[in-house]
Amino acid sequence: WLVPVAAFAGGALAIGLTYALARPGKGSGNATLLLVGIAMAAFCSALIGFLTYIASESELQSLVFWQMGSLARANWADVAAVVPLFAIGVFALQRLATPLDMLALGERQAQHLGLDVTRTRRRLVAFSALLVGAAVAFAGSISFVGLVVPHVARLLVGPGHRWLLPLSGLLGALLIVVADTAARTLDPPAEIPLGLFSAALGAPFFLWLVLQQRRKVAP
Known part of the structure; x- marks a missing residue:
């Protein structure tokens, strides 16, 4: 469990540093938070690259496989560890549905x-970090799910966060399960x-x- 714990702690630390350096609500806006996040991501990528460079052959294989994202090593012990974290994060974010609707207005x-914007934003960052850290710690980096799925959900139920979340x-x-099934069956016995x-x-x-959004906005 050392790797998932370290991954979760590192993710929480990176998000905490990003938020502390950007200081949203202290005269800086979302653009500052975004720029600090990009810089922190670049630093973390460099650190991962260095660890990859000095890793042994067996460590390198595990590290690269984890970076690509996979559920191949999932087991019920991992599920038992993740479920409480997910329950806390999901319950907390669902209680913030109305504040999120208010923030969507500006x-x-x-x-x-x-609305206390600063306090609400801190809570959103904290609980989002909890959910993301728990997921990535055990499954690795699985791209574009967080970008594509909310847009699809918004098309189905609208912008209200009570149902959107x-x-x-x-x-x-559902997308992860379908994609994992396809990844396991397209080229057996290998797994993409x-x-x-x-x-x-x-x-x-996503493109x-x-x-489609650009066409709606264009005159």
């Missing part, structure tokens, strides 16, 4: 409605890394969503 409008979770889980498979499917679909 920070200034949300403040006029009585649970539907996004269910659709994301789940992260590569999801990126190959998700990237074109299609962007183009």
Whole structure:
């Protein structure tokens, strides 16, 4: 369990540093948070590259396989460890559905409605970090699920977060199961890394969503 624990701790530390350095709500906006996040991601990528460089052959194989994302090594002990974290994160975020709807109107409008934007944002970052850290710690990096699925869910139920949040979770889980099944059956006995498979499917679909949105905005 050392690798999942270290992955979760590292992810939480990176998110905490990003939030602390950006200091949202202290005169800096979302652009500053985004730029600090990009810089932190570049630093973490460099650190991972260094660890990959000094790793032994067996460690390198495990590290690369984990970076590509996979459920091949999943077991019930991992599920038992993840479920409590997911239950806490999902319950907490669902209680923030109304504040999220208010934030969607804009920070200034949300403040006029009585929302403590800084406190709400901190809670969102904390619980999102809990969910993302738990998932990536055990399954590795699986690309484009978090980009594509919420857009699909929004097309189905609209922008209201009361239904958008649970539907996004269910659709994301369904997509992972379908993609993992396809990755295991397309080229048996070999298994295509789940992260590569999801990126190959998700990237074109995400580009299609962007183009569709541009057509709606264009005069």
